[in-house]
Amino acid sequence: MSAITTIRPALVGKLNERQVLRVIQLRGGLSRAEVARESGLSAPTVSKAVASLIKAGLLEETVATELARGRPAPKLRLATTSAQVLGVTIDVVHCEVVSAGLDGALRDDAITVPTPATYPELLDALEGAAKTLMARPGVATLGLGVSLPGLVDYRKGCGVLSPNVAITDNHCPAADLTERLGIECTVLQESHALCLAERHYGLAKGLDDFALLDVGAGVGLGIMSGGRLLKGRSGLAGEIGHFTAVPVGGRRCGCGNTGCLETVASDSALAWLASQKLGRAVNVDEVIDLAKSGAVDLRAELREVAGFVAVGVAAVINLFNPATVFIHTPLFEIDEALFDTVVGRARERALPPSFADCTVVRAKGSKRQGAVAGIIQHLTDSVAPELV
């Protein structure tokens, strides 16, 4: 059963603070009076909540610029000049640390470092980069979000199993960074982060039920359901890549099984098909170049991969009944028409009522945005619990 929250009159105040924050997140640049109208709260309550949020560093006031009829109202917005958050992405070849305002707007001060070989070195590198970005005078750093590949245990805040970037396995970067930096740190699985990015930056703003399918070297999935990220018991939810898509004679997967969806619907699946065709090993980056340039005719192979991606999309539509499915994949860079192929095939394979409920679009968000969105979400959640 859900955790027992102590319910006191003071809770109402916190809930209203969160409501105010939400309205400003959604519409941005509002005056107190506009927030009151938008949120249904009374003006004094909004004033009080705003005062508390400004004190906490989450909001800031700017001078009125528009000329209106009556008394000019100071505009409120998510803190960007007085506060920031950091986002960390960890990848096979390099890691990145970036800062952003609380509205999520990324600054162009990203620090990129090659991914070290050991975990302590990784921590050192991240600590150094983070401290550089935190050194900005007059700007408070409220938190840091980490996007991790592979499986991530949210209860412990640890990496669990990452076939490609094993460096964080059984380590808890959030706890370790919190200790070193003295700010709130949180981890998020890569695909979950992308999902959150779409909600904060992309077309999913205000959407409560949507899915993000991340087709890269593997297949990742993030689900937003009823306004909450689907996490499961430990945060491992969303692993669609190891569904048995080819029950007999499938290729061996990194997980040890054969015929997993990842082996047929991913960049690496295309690379493997190309390798077969050319009789030599072709890696993921190379196959995309080859296909894009047209140096090798991979249309049949692309079609095959697209068909299996569509199986994944249809499964997501049937299983989660999302309002929108966002697809994030470099494959579409090869051929713009591929997206329509996937959607068409998915339509054939999904249940008609579920498909009719759903739009399929290309994702806009990045992992960096996801890491930032993760910590912003965390800070928002710490203001007050959500009401369902």
Add this chain to the structure above:
Amino acid sequence: MSAITTIRPALVGKLNERQVLRVIQLRGGLSRAEVARESGLSAPTVSKAVASLIKAGLLEETVATELARGRPAPKLRLATTSAQVLGVTIDVVHCEVVSAGLDGALRDDAITVPTPATYPELLDALEGAAKTLMARPGVATLGLGVSLPGLVDYRKGCGVLSPNVAITDNHCPAADLTERLGIECTVLQESHALCLAERHYGLAKGLDDFALLDVGAGVGLGIMSGGRLLKGRSGLAGEIGHFTAVPVGGRRCGCGNTGCLETVASDSALAWLASQKLGRAVNVDEVIDLAKSGAVDLRAELREVAGFVAVGVAAVINLFNPATVFIHTPLFEIDEALFDTVVGRARERALPPSFADCTVVRAKGSKRQGAVAGIIQHLTDSVAPELV
């Protein structure tokens, strides 16, 4: 974005009422003082909440029986002698209406009617049966839950698509029964109902993340995630049966596609395999009899079906990271050992960390319990929103 709830001091009262209700649902038969200790609320608050809940008919007081040291405390429990709810199940051959206390204990007064051919006749039959059960003097009927097969649109409260029981397609039995009976009525998809039944009656009491896989003529799935039933945008979530499990050469499915999971992992899949073997049509009931009696050796066929059921179980474990997966299927009646086979195969196919997080057990709940659990959940939800 989630609906905007007006947040007032009065909300705190309602939230605490819900808290009190939850504690009594979980432990049952407590005094006010015990509820206060259990919930962390103060005694006066509990008294007030209890008074309101008794007035609403959700709780009732019974005389103290245990002899303790101090002043004897009246025990509180969910109303059963003074109030009831009704549950309706709709099936291919017959429909059932049953009554239960608010604790969910079914009374043995079920009324079974053969499923009529048209929707108006169905409504008439249900209305008649419900009114009979509502006629009990001194007992208030607080609501009625309907368990519907196929796809159910929760936003409209309508059946959408049910291949086997098309009678409710595009009809809204909840709204229609509310009008005829004058009580709160609600619909729930069959597998979702089973999922809720498991939480109210079975081993899932107090569990926030679990899944129920219903392997019958088709494959249904109910997901409880973070204490909420996974519904998706319109309530269509959970359709796992049409995942493409056999990409080439699969059998045709009722949905129009080929190779769906349902065609290989269900009662009807076994029936089809048996038909092939015997060279004559065998239906679902018959194949279970044949297999159980040992009249025909179907061990190889059972093994094949079990293998695909395991693919479904593994997919559920990977996708939802549940603490428990409940499997509801008549197949286990054929051979007790089949359950272990499925679990073993699922272990092979699921990701080890997700599998390690999860227990697989046989489901205990019934559809009737599910329908009742559905309306009880609805009544609980109408007391106050939930805090996350």
Add this chain to the structure above:
DNA sequence: GGGGTTTACTAAAGCCTCTTTACAAACAGT
């Protein structure tokens, strides 16, 4: 430039809820 109009924000009063403290009620055991 001054009054009127419009809009924004804040202080005060009244109501609701929760908690803590204090008190009355009911029974067992001596």
Add this chain to the structure above:
DNA sequence: ACTGTTTGTAAAGAGGCTTTAGTAAACCCC
């Protein structure tokens, strides 16, 4: 009958929200 124990409720104090009323800061027009 009295004491000890436990239960349940009434009263007082604190925090929050809303409505009402009042102050502040601009624009518009003569």
